[in-house]
Amino acid sequence: AQSVTQLDSQVPVFEEAPVELRCNYSSSVSVYLFWYVQYPNQGLQLLLKYLSGSTLVKGINGFEAEFNKSQTSFHLRKPSVHISDTAEYFCAVSTRYSTLTFGKGTMLLVSP
Amino acid sequence: DAGVIQSPRHEVTEMGQEVTLRCKPISGHNSLFWYRQTMMRGLELLIYFNNNVPIDDSGMPEDRFSAKMPNASFSTLKIQPSEPRDSAVYFCASSLAGPYEQYFGPGTRLTVT
Numbered sequence: 001a002q003s004v005t006q007l008d009s010q011v012p013v014f015e016e017a018p019v020e021l022r023c024n025y026s027s028s029v030s031v032y033l034f035w036y037v038q039y040p041n042q043g044l045q046l047l048l049k050y051l052s053g054s055t056l057v058k059g060i061n062g063f064e065a066e067f068n069k070s071q072t073s074f075h076l077r078k079p080s081v082h083i084s085d086t087a088e089y090f091c092a093v094s095t096r097y098s099t100l101t102f103g104k105g106t107m108l109l110v111s112p
Numbered sequence: 113d114a115g116v117i118q119s120p121r122h123e124v125t126e127m128g129q130e131v132t133l134r135c136k137p138i139s140g141h142n143s144l145f146w147y148r149q150t151m152m153r154g155l156e157l158l159i160y161f162n163n164n165v166p167i168d169d170s171g172m173p174e175d176r177f178s179a180k181m182p183n184a185s186f187s188t189l190k191i192q193p194s195e196p197r198d199s200a201v202y203f204c205a206s207s208l209a210g211p212y213e214q215y216f217g218p219g220t221r222l223t224v225t
Binding site: 034046049095096097098100104105 | 116143145154155157160203205207210211212213214215216217218219
């Protein structure tokens, strides 16, 4: 079975600063990786996904993530955050044989 | 596409009452998932269906919870009898079968008093 670890439960950052949200996974087979965002009082929305190919994946709202197989990581980055990026971010992993397993989430708090 | 539709959006009920949550998945999707989200436990998968058949219900907390999918366009999650600890936001999600991204509905916020 696969698992996901999001190392930070909260990440505070100032507006226009860069941010990295960390995600590590564990799996004995090849994985597919996803980042979701949840704004207050809303459902989860897909931010980006890695299925195969280029390890650098670009998503919506200026976010990107890099798949690092040797370090079993899929960290999410944005070079300059906005107040509107304040939300909870979930990393998720699946395999050819299983559905998504979600991490516990990281709350990104952007302040002026 | 209208996306995943859930109803009601908010439900307030008294302990002991029956609660039924409803979900309409995205047309063409053949997998459907029910999740529960709380501050304490985060996002939990309760049950999922492939082609209307329950595949994994190991996340269903106890016999008070039941889920059905009578056809490809409708699913229900029922709690009977409800308890205060069932208060949470319940999400429905759908996807194509397999390890693909899931599309979430807006959720139903359940409060049991």
